[in-house]
Amino acid sequence: MRLILLGPPGAGKGTQAERLMKKHGIPQLSTGDMLRAAVKAGTPVGLKAKALMDAGSLVPDDVVVGIIADRLNEDDAHNGFILDGFPRTVAQAEALDKMLAQKDMALDGIVELKVDETALLARIEKRARETVAAGGTVRADDNAEAFKKRLQDYRAMTAPVSAYYASHGALKAVDGMAAIDSVSQAIDEALSAKA
Numbered sequence: 001m002r003l004i005l006l007g008p009p010g011a012g013k014g015t016q017a018e019r020l021m022k023k024h025g026i027p028q029l030s031t032g033d034m035l036r037a038a039v040k041a042g043t044p045v046g047l048k049a050k051a052l053m054d055a056g057s058l059v060p061d062d063v064v065v066g067i068i069a070d071r072l073n074e075d076d077a078h079n080g081f082i083l084d085g086f087p088r089t090v091a092q093a094e095a096l097d098k099m100l101a102q103k104d105m106a107l108d109g110i111v112e113l114k115v116d117e118t119a120l121l122a123r124i125e126k127r128a129r130e131t132v133a134a135g136g137t138v139r140a141d142d143n144a145e146a147f148k149k150r151l152q153d154y155r156a157m158t159a160p161v162s163a164y165y166a167s168h169g170a171l172k173a174v175d176g177m178a179a180i181d182s183v184s185q186a187i188d189e190a191l192s193a194k195a
């Protein structure tokens with residue numbers, strides 16, 4: 001199963017990707033997680049990405065496309081994957097189409113989590129509080145200012161990605177405002193409706 005989860009920052013993509021990963025035994029490929037790991041490890045990609053990420057800005061397309069191209073070549077991605085946070089621009093979506101075509105792979109589902117914008121900042125702030133309570137480190141971009149930039153970029157750069165997939169007839173929308181279990185169920189239904 002090869003899936004893409006779309007939706008604004010705070011929509012719950014990571015939470016749902018983790019559940020899908022367990023259910024289907026396929027890896028979650030989160031460009032955000034991979035970039036954070038690169039920042040932590042101080043790799044050239046990480047050094048390039050850090051300031052952009054902290055400010056809530058997008059990392060250049062060629063950087064993330066390169067990361068995904070490498071990741072798709074790893075053994076565990078051969079049986080399927082859940083893309084979370086990628087593609088975030090139409091150029092990334094086009095690059096992904098090319099990569100998959102070269103591998104003779106097709107996508108099985110593209111699911112967009114629909115969430116009221118007014119609920120998103122509260123979710124991000126809740127995540128930051130929970131991280132602190134659990135003794136963890138809050139993401140540098142989980143604050144009101146960086147969030148504003150992330151949402152602006154989402155509207156300008158990532159919403160067109162949904163339109164791109166919708167025009168190919170492949171997009172399924174799910175209500176991301178429902179409880180976590182209900183969202184998971186709706187995703188399952190959307191995916192099996194296709195089969």
Ligand code: ADP
Nearest residue numbers: 009010031032053056057058059064085086088
């Ligand atoms: P969220 O979905 O909560 O905004 P992510 O963890 O997916 O956060 O991403 C965090 C940051 O990593 C983004 O704000 C951006 O700077 C960078 N990033 C992640 N994925 C991409 C991508 N596909 N293209 C460009 N930048 C990305």
